[in-house]
Ligand code: CTP
């Protein structure tokens with residue numbers, strides 16, 4: 420039962436999780452394309468989002484999420500076992516929902532950065548637990564009108580996503596992709 424809930428959350432989280440990680444790899448591969456989302460805009464002495472939030476990250480993250488969702492649709496159509504772990508009907512949705520899941524996660528990340536900047540926290544400095552749950556809050560809140568998750572499953576998604584984020588971020592730290600361990 421516990422394992423079933425965990426796997427259900429992981430399967431649901433895949434597009435958003437990939438969207439949240441993709442910008443880190445994109446920054447490594449395309450370091451020159453770092454146009455900031457806020458276009459350098461300053462609000463009360465601080466950048467709106469900061470130099471670490473780029474259009475490159477948004478485009479690559481949203482595209483990756485749409486691609487992952489499209490793959491999930493193929494697997495959903497072919498595997499009854501996977502259907503048992505699906506809280507949404509992947510067959511009845513467009514790949515655009517995957518793009519929206521990625522956008523939702525990255526909008527959550529952007530809003531979090533705006534709060535960090537208002538609090539005078541420099542880009543890249545840790546802000547626990549908001550750096551870990553920003554993408555989950557974005558995902559749950561912004562996809563609610565389309566997928567209508569139950570409150571219990573939304574909490575499950577946030578809990579599982581938090582654990583996955585901490586583990587993935589620590590692995591990234593060991594691989595020198597992230598500057599901080601958390
Ligand atoms: N990134 C990006 N564009 C985005 C989001 C992230 O290019 N929209 C890249 C940046 O290279 C960033 C890295 O992914 O440094 C890690 O992202 P994240 O941890 O979300 O940002 P922080 O560096 O912690 O910056 P902030 O303090 O604004 O959260």
Ligand code: MG
Pocket residue numbers: 543550
């Ligand atoms: Mg960060």
